[in-house]
Each structure stands twice: as C-alpha cells, then as structure tokens.
Amino acid sequence: MNKAIDAYGPMQRIIEEGQRDIMHTYAQFPVVFASGHGRTLVDTEGKEYLDFVAGIAVNALGYGDETLAAALKHVIDNGVLHCSNLYWNPYAVNAAKLLKLVSGMDKVFFCNSGAEANEAALKLARKFGHLDGGHRSGIITMEHSFHGRTYGAITATGQAKYHKDFDPLLPHISYAVFNDFESVCSLVDDDTCAILVEPIQGEGGIIPAEKEFLVSLRKLCDEKNLLLMFDEVQCGMGRSGMPFAWQTYGVKPDVLTIAKALAGGVPAGAMVASGVAAEILQPGDHAATFGGNLLAMSGACVMLERLAEGTLCDHVQAMSAYFLKALHALQAKYPSIAVDVRGLGLMLGIQLSVPPRTVVDGAMSRGLLVASAGYDVLRFVPPLTVTEGEIDRAVGIIDEVFASLASQSE
Ligand SMILES: Cc1ncc(COP(=O)(O)O)c(C=O)c1O
Structure with missing residues (x-):
C-alpha cells in the first residue's frame, strides 16, 4: 500500500x-x-x-501506466513543473503538434478543465460575431447538455437544475432540442453566431447525436456563417472509438473543446479550432496561468502519442x-x-x-x-x-x- x-x-x-x-x-x-x-x-x-x-x-x-509515469517523472526530475505562458515550453509545443495531428484541427489553446475550454469557446464565438463591426452574440446550445460549472458553462448547459439560484446567467444563450434540427432552425436569427453541441451527450444520459442532425448543423452553420462548436470534453480522446467523435461522425466542427483524458489524469483542457476560427483570438484576448503547464503537457504528449498510434x-x-x-x-x-x-x-x-x-x-x-x-x-x-x-x-x-x-x- x-x-x-x-x-x-x-x-x-x-x-x-x-x-x-x-x-x-x-x-x-x-x-x-x-x-x-x-x-x-x-x-x-x-x-x-x-x-x-x-x-x-x-x-x-x-x-x-509505466510510460505515463516515466514521462511525468522526467518533468519532475528536471525540476520545472511550470514556467508560465510568458515563455515557450517544449511539452506544450509538442502536445499542440500531436493534438493537431489527431484532431485534424489547426490551432490549440491550452487550459485546465472542460469548463475552461468551453469558456474559451464561448469567448471565441462572441468575438467571431463581432468581426468586421458585427454585433452577433447569440449562441445556441442543446437541452440536456452539460458544459461545466463556470458561469458561461452553466449558462450553456441546457438543464435548469444547474441554473437554479445562480441567475442572472449569461445573456443571448438559447436551448434547442437535441437531435431536432427544426428546433435549432427556429432559434437562429440575425444575432446568432454559434452552435455548441456534445456529439454524445454525457451527463444528460449518454445520448449520441444522430448523424443526420450533425450533418444538418454543419450545413446550417456554413449557410448562415455560424461557428459549429463540439464539446468533446467527455466523448473525445479516443472514447468514441476514434480520437474525436467528429471523426466517428464525419462532421468536422470549427471549434472543439477537450479535457478529462487529455493528460491521462493530470488536469488539462484545450480548445482547438480550424480555419477562420483558429485565427480569431489574439494576444490579450484570453489566457490561463496553468494552461500548457509542463507536467500536464508531458502527460498530454503520452496520451496523444497513444492515440496517434491508432x-x-x-x-x-x-x-x-x-x-x-x-x-x-x-x-x-x-x-x-x-x-x-x-x-x-x-x-x-x-x-x-x-x-x-x-x-x-x-x-x-x-x-x-x-x-x-x-x-x-x-x-x-x-x-x-x-x-x-x-x-x-x-x-x-x-x-x-x-x-x-x-x-x-x-
Ligand atoms: C461534455 C462535458 N463538458 C464539460 C464538462 C466540464 O468539465 P470540467 O469538470 O473539467 O470543468 C464535462 C464534465 O463532466 C463534460 O462532460
């Protein structure tokens, strides 16, 4: 013992x-x-x-797991667990390279948890809505979803029990019926800038999205210039049978949020984005003291290498x-x-x-x-x-x- x-x-x-x-x-x-x-x-x-x-x-x-333990021990033995994002560290750079490889996305923001990854996504979506002098800030999420416990994340969470006693919540967030495309369409208006969905609802009761639903959301987002954002905090990192559930479904989002298994048990989260979405956040827009921390990223490298092997x-x-x-x-x-x-x-x-x-x-x-x-x-x-x-x-x-x-x- x-x-x-x-x-x-x-x-x-x-x-x-x-x-x-x-x-x-x-x-x-x-x-x-x-x-x-x-x-x-x-x-x-x-x-x-x-x-x-x-x-x-x-x-x-x-x-x-011996490989994970050895990687973490290596960082500990080198004496630097953390060095701040004021400086580069090779573990974060390597983890980002591997995460791009396995997720098929373009750029990575590291943080510490699922809620934080979703906060980053919500901010990115709002800034996307403000591009070119725009004022769109509406984000559609799903009933029975779960996105975490920070204010943005509980607001995005489509379950009243998580909202009770904590209002006022974030404005301009509305809830569609999961797997009901018409219900999403009925909420889209000139204010809408993004749709956030779990490809497989976890806390809501292990409910997989129907492929047709995600395909339709992708098409809608392309037509209306909205960001499609997948919360893969629970269903990502190999759990769906592919590195990410978007690959299982064949529907690629603009933004993907990741945490839980990312670093094999060391706290870590990430928001990854592709195309236009990958270029939106600029210096000063967002940060996390511990994001990309050496210890967490050495764990992430082990997990991501394991996923990359197939x-x-x-x-x-x-x-x-x-x-x-x-x-x-x-x-x-x-x-x-x-x-x-x-x-x-x-x-x-x-x-x-x-x-x-x-x-x-x-x-x-x-x-x-x-x-x-x-x-x-x-x-x-x-x-x-x-x-x-x-x-x-x-x-x-x-x-x-x-x-x-x-x-x-x-
Ligand atoms: C789909 C999903 N998103 C976000 C979260 C929140 O993650 P965290 O507890 O790391 O903030 C969870 C946690 O269960 C989750 O399942």
Whole structure:
C-alpha cells in the first residue's frame, strides 16, 4: 500500500476530516482509494474495485501506466513543473503538434478543465460575431447538455437544475432540442453566431447525436456563417472509438473543446479550432496561468502519442462491440429493469426503470465502480485499455445486481 496515504490513517478518519474541512459540494461515496493497477482501484483497507468510471472518463490508460509515469517523472526530475505562458515550453509545443495531428484541427489553446475550454469557446464565438463591426452574440446550445460549472458553462448547459439560484446567467444563450434540427432552425436569427453541441451527450444520459442532425448543423452553420462548436470534453480522446467523435461522425466542427483524458489524469483542457476560427483570438484576448503547464503537457504528449498510434482506438472499437453485445444480452434477460442500451465506443449506458443509485451501490458493494448519468441512466466509461475479461466481470456483477432487484420486486 502507498505509504504516503497510509500515513493519513484509517478510512473513516479521512472521511470524517473531509466532511469537516472540504466544502460540501459533492455527495461522496464512503470510500478512500490508496492505489491502483490496470483497471483496478484499491481502497485504504485493501478492497479491490474494478473501475468502470475511470475518474469520470479521465483515466483512459487506467492505473500505473509505466510510460505515463516515466514521462511525468522526467518533468519532475528536471525540476520545472511550470514556467508560465510568458515563455515557450517544449511539452506544450509538442502536445499542440500531436493534438493537431489527431484532431485534424489547426490551432490549440491550452487550459485546465472542460469548463475552461468551453469558456474559451464561448469567448471565441462572441468575438467571431463581432468581426468586421458585427454585433452577433447569440449562441445556441442543446437541452440536456452539460458544459461545466463556470458561469458561461452553466449558462450553456441546457438543464435548469444547474441554473437554479445562480441567475442572472449569461445573456443571448438559447436551448434547442437535441437531435431536432427544426428546433435549432427556429432559434437562429440575425444575432446568432454559434452552435455548441456534445456529439454524445454525457451527463444528460449518454445520448449520441444522430448523424443526420450533425450533418444538418454543419450545413446550417456554413449557410448562415455560424461557428459549429463540439464539446468533446467527455466523448473525445479516443472514447468514441476514434480520437474525436467528429471523426466517428464525419462532421468536422470549427471549434472543439477537450479535457478529462487529455493528460491521462493530470488536469488539462484545450480548445482547438480550424480555419477562420483558429485565427480569431489574439494576444490579450484570453489566457490561463496553468494552461500548457509542463507536467500536464508531458502527460498530454503520452496520451496523444497513444492515440496517434491508432491501436488504442482499434481496441476501443473492439471492446465497444463486445461490451454492447453483453449489455444487449443483459437487457434481453431483464427487460423490465433495462429499458434501453445505448452509446458509442466506450461511453455506454443502460437506461433503467429503477433508480441508478440502487445499481451503483449494489455494484460497488460487489467490487465494481459504475456511475449514473441523467436521472435514469447507468453510465459505463471504463479506461480505454479495458479487456474482454474485465467486461465479462463487470457485466456479471451488474447481472447479479439486476437479479437481486428482480427478486425483490417479485
Ligand atoms: C461534455 C462535458 N463538458 C464539460 C464538462 C466540464 O468539465 P470540467 O469538470 O473539467 O470543468 C464535462 C464534465 O463532466 C463534460 O462532460
């Protein structure tokens, strides 16, 4: 066990101190993790958990990846973790080059999180609307979307529960119905400058966009001179089975936001843009002290090199097909519990007729970590390195939980 963690003492004490000292913005599960290997997390009492949450789609390489550890250690050993964007650093430059390669976009802005990447995109969109003396500032986003917790990002988020008690929000943001092109068209007016959409809605309940919807949005943006912006914070970095979901759909946005798995677990985010959009932000327009930080960028280089090799995405596609088949079999076995199975790549979900929390808790007590999404969806976002054997184990545990729920309702 990790000695540094061990020194904090027993699990219960850590939890009690956390409850006392950390602001109560999360409803944590009563567990403390001390170490990890592969796709397994180990708590401070030595209990092992197969992890199909991956820090909510962050730990794409699982735990203990030697290449990632060596790259981070190299930066630490050199003594400079951070040097500010007043100066160049080779890790950020290399990460930008790799990110352009795998995303097919033209220019990169580095920041630290998904919300920050979306803030950068919202600012870029507004400046685009002001080009050539224009005054367009309207941005259309989708109902049930999730874009983060900063002011711009919660405003862009099309879910009232995230807005409650925080108004006034950002003006000139409106919400269309996801996968309903007519609903988007009805919101476009002379003020509109951009459309922001998750190709696969994550927090909203693992809902993939229909290809036709994204194709139509692209056409609309071209006709009306609007920026098409994809939030790939959760579905990007290989999760959809391609480096980015836009490649899975074959619909290229003007702006792409990225975070979560970008640096393999070190906090990092990015907004990438192509064409005209790549040239809009100029010195003084936007900044982030830690953006492009050496430690984070060394992690990003490892992740992006792994994506560039191609084998990781091939693996995601193979595991996705295997996992989906097993989930459909589970749905056939428990049709009254599993209402729908959906998702893309290794971003999969089961819509449930029972509260997801009952399944999350049942799985956790049996040594499997899964999360919920929306009000009624069980979400699976395992490390992208997950194996068939681990998928079998996870599905076996969900099967046991469903069986016990089914027997209770008899
Ligand atoms: C699609 C999407 N966008 C943005 C965010 C916000 O990212 P962060 O929590 O890093 O700010 C999330 C987080 O879950 C997300 O899923």
